[in-house]
Amino acid sequence: xxxxxxxxxxxxxxxxxxxxxxxxxxxxxxxxxxxxxxxxxxxxxxxxxxxxxxxxxxxxxxxxxxxxxxxxxxxxxxxxxxxxxxxxxxxxxxxxxxxxxxxxxxxxxxxxxxxxxxxxxxxxxxxxxxxxxxxxxxxxxxxxxxxxxxxxxxxxxxxxxxxxxxxxxxxxxxxxxxxxxxxxxxxxxxxxxxxxxxxxxxxxxxxxxxxxxxxxxxxxxxxxxxxxxxxxxxxxxxxxxxxxxxxxxxxxxxxxxxxxxxxxxxxxxxxxxxxxxxxxxxxxxxxxxxxx
Amino acid sequence: xxxxxxxxxxxxxxxxxxxxxxxxxxxxxxxxxxxxxxxxxxxxxxxxxxxxxxxxxxxxxxxxxxxxxxxxxxxxxxxxxxxxxxxxxxxxxxxxxxxxxxxxxxxxxxxxxxxxxxxxxxxxxxxxxxxxxxxxxxxxxxxxxxxxxxxxxxxxxxxxxxxxxxxxxxxxxxxxxxxxxxxxxxxxxxxxxxxxxxxxxxxxxxxxxxxxxxxxxxxxxxxxxxxxxxxxxxxxxxxxxxxxxxxxxxxxxxxxxxxxxxxxxxxxxxxxxxxxxx
Amino acid sequence: xxxxxxxxxxxxxxxxxxxxxxxxxxxxxxxxxxxxxxxxxxxxxxxxxxxxxxxxxxxxxxxxxxxxxxxxxxxxxxxxxxxxxxxxxxxxxxxxxxxxxxxxxxxxxxxxxxxxxxxxxxxxxxxxxxxxxxxxxxxxxxxxxxxxxxxxxxxxxxxxxxxxxxxxxxxxxxxxxxxxxxxxxxxxxxxxxxxxxxxxxxxxxxxxxxxxxxxxxxxxxxxxxxxxxxxxxxxxxxxxxxxxxxxxxxxxxxxxxxxxxxxxxxxxxxxxxxxxxxxxxxxxxxxxxxxxxxxxxxxxxxxxxxxxxxxxxxxxxxxxxxxxxxxxxxxxxxxxxxxxxxxxxxxxxxxxxxxxxxxxxxxxxx
Numbered sequence: 026x027x028x029x030x031x032x033x034x035x036x037x038x039x040x041x042x043x044x045x046x047x048x049x050x051x052x053x054x055x056x057x058x059x060x061x062x063x064x065x066x067x068x069x070x071x072x073x074x075x076x077x078x079x080x081x082x083x084x085x086x087x088x089x090x091x092x093x094x095x096x097x098x099x100x101x102x103x104x105x106x107x108x109x110x111x112x113x114x115x116x117x118x119x120x121x122x123x124x125x126x127x128x129x130x131x132x133x134x135x136x137x138x139x140x141x142x143x144x145x146x147x148x149x150x151x152x153x154x155x156x157x158x159x160x161x162x163x164x165x166x167x168x169x170x171x172x173x174x175x176x177x178x179x180x181x182x183x184x185x186x187x188x189x190x191x192x193x194x195x196x197x198x199x200x201x202x203x204x205x206x207x208x209x210x211x212x213x214x215x216x217x218x219x220x221x222x223x224x225x226x227x228x229x230x231x232x233x234x235x236x237x238x239x240x241x242x243x244x245x246x247x248x249x250x251x252x253x254x255x256x257x258x259x260x261x262x263x264x265x266x267x268x269x270x271x272x273x274x275x276x277x278x279x280x281x282x283x284x285x286x287x288x289x290x291x292x293x294x295x296x297x298x299x300x301x302x303x304x305x306x307x308x309x310x311x312x313x314x315x316x317x
Numbered sequence: 318x319x320x321x322x323x324x325x326x327x328x329x330x331x332x333x334x335x336x337x338x339x340x341x342x343x344x345x346x347x348x349x350x351x352x353x354x355x356x357x358x359x360x361x362x363x364x365x366x367x368x369x370x371x372x373x374x375x376x377x378x379x380x381x382x383x384x385x386x387x388x389x390x391x392x393x394x395x396x397x398x399x400x401x402x403x404x405x406x407x408x409x410x411x412x413x414x415x416x417x418x419x420x421x422x423x424x425x426x427x428x429x430x431x432x433x434x435x436x437x438x439x440x441x442x443x444x445x446x447x448x449x450x451x452x453x454x455x456x457x458x459x460x461x462x463x464x465x466x467x468x469x470x471x472x473x474x475x476x477x478x479x480x481x482x483x484x485x486x487x488x489x490x491x492x493x494x495x496x497x498x499x500x501x502x503x504x505x506x507x508x509x510x511x512x513x514x515x516x517x518x519x520x521x522x523x524x525x526x527x528x529x530x531x532x533x534x535x536x537x538x539x540x541x542x543x544x545x546x547x548x549x550x551x552x553x554x555x556x557x558x559x560x561x562x563x564x565x566x567x568x569x570x571x572x573x574x575x576x577x578x579x580x581x582x583x584x585x586x587x588x589x590x591x592x593x594x595x
Numbered sequence: 596x597x598x599x600x601x602x603x604x605x606x607x608x609x610x611x612x613x614x615x616x617x618x619x620x621x622x623x624x625x626x627x628x629x630x631x632x633x634x635x636x637x638x639x640x641x642x643x644x645x646x647x648x649x650x651x652x653x654x655x656x657x658x659x660x661x662x663x664x665x666x667x668x669x670x671x672x673x674x675x676x677x678x679x680x681x682x683x684x685x686x687x688x689x690x691x692x693x694x695x696x697x698x699x700x701x702x703x704x705x706x707x708x709x710x711x712x713x714x715x716x717x718x719x720x721x722x723x724x725x726x727x728x729x730x731x732x733x734x735x736x737x738x739x740x741x742x743x744x745x746x747x748x749x750x751x752x753x754x755x756x757x758x759x760x761x762x763x764x765x766x767x768x769x770x771x772x773x774x775x776x777x778x779x780x781x782x783x784x785x786x787x788x789x790x791x792x793x794x795x796x797x798x799x800x801x802x803x804x805x806x807x808x809x810x811x812x813x814x815x816x817x818x819x820x821x822x823x824x825x826x827x828x829x830x831x832x833x834x835x836x837x838x839x840x841x842x843x844x845x846x847x848x849x850x851x852x853x854x855x856x857x858x859x860x861x862x863x864x865x866x867x868x869x870x871x872x873x874x875x876x877x878x879x880x881x882x883x884x885x886x887x888x889x890x891x892x893x894x895x896x897x898x899x900x901x902x903x904x905x906x907x908x909x910x911x912x913x914x915x916x917x918x919x920x921x922x923x924x925x926x927x928x929x930x931x932x933x934x935x936x937x938x939x940x941x942x943x944x945x946x947x948x949x950x951x952x953x954x955x956x957x958x959x960x961x
Contacts, residue, residue: 027417027418027419027497028418028419028420029418030418030420030421032418032497033414033417033418033420034414034420035414036410036411036413036414036417036418037410037411037414037415037426039406039407039410039411039467040407040408040410040411040430040467040472041411041426041430043407043466043467044429044430044433044467044469046448047441047445047448047463047464047466047467048433048436048441049429049433050444051440051441051443051444051445052436052440052441054444054447055440055443055444058443058444065443065447112334112335112338115331115334115335116335119328119331120328120331120332120335121328123332123335127335127338127339128585129581129585130339130342130343131338131339131342132577132585133342133343133346133574133577134342134345134346136522136570136573136574136576136577136584137346137526137570137573137574138525138526138527138528138543138544138547138569138570138573139526139528139544140526140528140544140545140547140548140569141349141526141544141547141566141569141570142345143547144547144550144551144562144566145345145348145349145563145566146345147551148352148559148562148563149345149348154361154364155364156348156364156365159364159365160365188341188342188345191338191342192342196585241435245435245437248437249437249438249439252438252439252529253528253529256529256532257528257547257548257551258551271437271438271439271440272439274437274439274440274442274443275439275442278442278443278446279442279443279446279533284443287443288443291439291440291443294437294439294440295436295437295440298435298436298437302432302435483686483688485684485685485686485687485688486688486690488653488655488675488682488684488688489682489684489688489690489749490690490701491655491674491675491676492653492675492676492678492680492681492682492702493676493701493702493705493706493753494676494677494702494705494706495676495705496676499705503701504690507690507692507693508690508691508692
């Protein structure tokens with residue numbers, strides 16, 4: 026509308042400046058720090074070139090971390106992408122009553138702090154006296170030590186995230202579901218199409234752009250949400266069994282005080298994220314039906 | 318026309334699925350509330366009973382006496398309110414810049430702002446921590462606030478909302494000789510007020526719930542926020558503090574729950590908008 | 596700043612104006628002079644550039660090249676807010692968060708006019724537009740017609756010398772539209788601003804305009820009074836666009852002082868032979884209401900395909916021997932158009948157009 030770039034710059038300045046200082050400058054600084062060996066306090070920073078990277082790529086730790094990350098992502102995709110998708114369809118197009126009650130109730134946990142969620146589930150999963158243990162004992166099952174066993178710990182943490190995020194993602198999906206014109210579905214029902222056919226032939230293609238958005242935030246934010254329970258409940262343990270690409274950056278910086286290694290992991294993680302976003306934009310978005 | 322009965326017959330299976338989900342979602346919250354109202358015996362003897370009998374407020378008085386809880390509440394609130402105001406302000410200003418003006422690299426700059434939304438927080442924490450240390454802001458609320466004063470999603474959502482304003486409205490104001498600032502204040506802001514309010518509520522809840530960044534910055538016990546204070550009760554794992562822990566958890570959850578209770582429709586609508594891509 | 600002439604107070608002059616979006620040229624070379632106080636209507640099909648032209652006057656669209664003069668000053672780069680223009684938008688663009696009164700006085704408040712002056716002007720304008728009593732209503736409480744009047748009122752209070760309207764009546768139903776049209780003309784007569792009015796509705800154009808500029812594909816096809824536009828269309832586009840049903844335009848061969856239309860030969864009068872000169876082919880234009888149905892011998896022979904009766908009129912589609920069709924309109928209710936065998940016409944009602952350029956031969960055909 027107006028081409029006065031000077032004025033435009035004034036409006037963008039507050040946000041732009043803060044973004045530059047607190048988001049983009051750190052990215053550069055990571056790249057810089059990743060070339061040094063440093064412990065964050067000592068006045069000496071030793072230039073080591075690409076050594077931090079070569080050590081990381083040679084260590085078995087990286088592969089364990091990557092495997093954990095993939096596991097986290099897969100489980101969270103089920104809990105926070107597939108299930109919300111199905112539930113939003115049921116809520117948007119199958120049931121005819123009570124849907125606003127369901128919506129409100131299912132959304133409720135999204136408003137709570139992950140710190141609260143973590144402490145709640147720590148108690149629920151408590152293997153000695155927690156409620157889940159009691160329920161398991163009804164079936165004469167013994168409660169495993171949820172946060173102390175390899176793989177199981179990842180599942181347990183994912184359920185915390187699942188509990189917190191399910192409702193949010195479902196609401197976002199629901200927005201797309203109800204945006205599908207009712208006439209289309211009624212037309213299909215006149216042809217005696219089953220719910221399954223309607224889901225596959227109408228809903229799936231028409232909600233795909235939002236689905237991709239939810240898919241993306243599930244992967245991108247899921248790994249960040251994981252930080253809170255991991256840090257509160259396991260500190261990455263047992264034996265790095267619940268660490269992942271995002272958490273390891275924190276560990277190296279603030280637990281092991283190896284700034285260079287942390288920065289190198291930060292660079293690697295950032296590259297992975299950008300790759301993911303790039304691939305998503307390039308390949309997934311193309312197959313999507315956009316209304317406009 | 319389907320009769321009521323027929324629709325029940327068709328749908329009961331789906332309602333069952335939904336009710337199971339509702340149960341799984343709500344049970345931990347009910348459980349948190351009820352445990353916080355139980356005394357030590359009840360916590361372990363009747364763990365699953367959702368109705369504490371008799372309910373006791375011992376856990377709450379205990380917390381209030383032994384911890385500077387009011388200080389924590391104030392700390393959390395102080396940070397959340399400033400973060401919220403700043404995020405809302407910077408988002409609205411930037412969004413207006415994008416909607417009202419045409420300039421070179423507009424899309425690139427916008428995408429650059431939106432991208433920050435996807436940068437994982439741990440990638441940023443170490444450099445930002447070093448910066449806060451340099452500025453002498455460690456262990457202060459300002460160190461917590463500073464990197465949280467903008468929000469990429471905020472800019473995105475505000476731009477979406479402003480784009481929804483019919484162009485002739487802005488043009489009519491322009492013809493009347495309104496300056497961009499007047500247009501923002503007298504035309505745009507009144508029109509998008511509900512969205513600004515809704516997103517501010519979200520900003521507030523998110524900041525209130527924030528755990529990770531404050532954890533790094535705040536050290537002194539008197540500076541902590543509520544989610545950080547929760548951490549203190551975990552060291553007693555397997556111990557006997559569950560009732561107290563649940564009381565603090567309940568207090569931490571109360572403001573978001575109350576806000577949600579009052580502004581449910583607002584919040585859900587904004588969340589729903591967030592998913593609609595632009 | 597260059598002065599053009601002296602008598603161009605409050606006139607709007609486009610001089611060689613070009614408008615392009617990137618490589619897409621919307622308006623090639625626009626030359627148009629809008630006189631002070633006249634009602635000029637920009638008429639054309641959608642996408643013809645009429646709205647772009649209006650928005651260039653308002654300053655919402657940048658001018659790619661050429662000059663726009665208002666009141667003798669070149670205003671290419673003058674911001675919209677400084678052009679002293681009042682405009683009525685198609686969607687009315689009423690601010691939904693303000694009352695009627697706030698909407699109407701919004702611009703005046705921005706100009707920081709004294710309060711009593713604002714109140715005086717607003718009251719006057721509301722009285723003229725019969726809006727008294729609606730001051731405190733929110734815009735969503737108004738009917739379509741009321742909204743339209745509030746939009747007019749908001750433009751009126753500015754008392755600006757330029758009055759732009761972008762399809763201001765298109766959101767009204769047919770009955771209201773007719774009334775609003777008349778009111779609009781009365782309103783203009785009261786204050787006589789220079790009025791530029793965009794529409795795609797030819798009836799609106801014919802009834803409101805002093806002059807109509809018919810546009811197509813970014814060019815002005817003809818600019819003239821409604822009478823001349825109707826009776827002396829400059830080319831086949833204008834002839835076909837104005838009138839409903841449109842003017843019949845038929846291919847005709849020139850043979851031996853005769854015109855052959857659908858295998859019927861009619862003798863040409865001397866004056867038209869001069870217009871035709873050496874051409875072998877022309878377009879023959881005849882308005883449906885200028886056709887007199889013939890029973891028996893006819894100037895142009897044909898068979899009736901179809902008759903439509905709209906109560907006051909009958910419209911017949913005549914199929915000529917070469918397959919072309921011809922519309923005939925007749926106001927005699929008792930005529931049995933089904934049985935007619937062709938049409939007669941008077942030569943003064945005929946327009947002839949060049950077969951290649953489509954230009955009316957009255958204008959030399961070039």
